[in-house]
Amino acid sequence: xxxxxMNKYQEALSYILHDLEFNDFxxxxxxxxxxKYHRQVLIDLVKKATPMKVVNWLNNxxxxxxxxxxxxxxxxxxxxYCLLCGQRLDWSEDxxxx
Numbered sequence: 175x176x177x178x179x180m181n182k183y184q185e186a187l188s189y190i191l192h193d194l195e196f197n198d199f200x201x202x203x204x205x206x207x208x209x210k211y212h213r214q215v216l217i218d219l220v221k222k223a224t225p226m227k228v229v230n231w232l233n234n235x236x237x238x239x240x241x242x243x244x245x246x247x248x249x250x251x252x253x254x255y256c257l258l259c260g261q262r263l264d265w266s267e268d269x270x271x272x
Contacts, residue, residue, distance in 0.1 A: 183220045190216060225264035238265070 180188065190208055193200045200208045208216075228238035228247070237246050240256040240263065247253055252265050 181224060183223050187216055187220045222259075222261055225262045227264045227266065 190200065190213065194208070194213055226241045228249075229241045230239040230244070230246075231249075232238065232246065236249055238249055239246050240259060240261055242261040243256060243259040245256055245258040247256070247263070249265065253263065255262055
């Protein structure tokens with residue numbers, strides 16, 4: 175993903191992944207360490223914070239489902255996060271995933 179298209183979480187993660195590519199851990203100036211175990215935790219958090227388009231529009235677009243857990247949500251509410259799994263949702267209709 176190009177840097178200009180990344181949100182702040184994706185950008186921070188890309189720096190950490192680059193640093194961990196050749197090292198077992200990173201020690202930052204503030205004394206905190208990040209190791210390869212914590213890398214996966216960060217990847218999971220960034221994925222959840224990155225909006226994903228809702229899928230499977232139902233009932234004449236009155237409902238749509240979370241792309242991760244398939245939980246149905248009312249399109250009138252336009253909630254930002256899935257109530258079941260916490261995935262950030264994108265309700266835009268351009269190029270809607272079906």
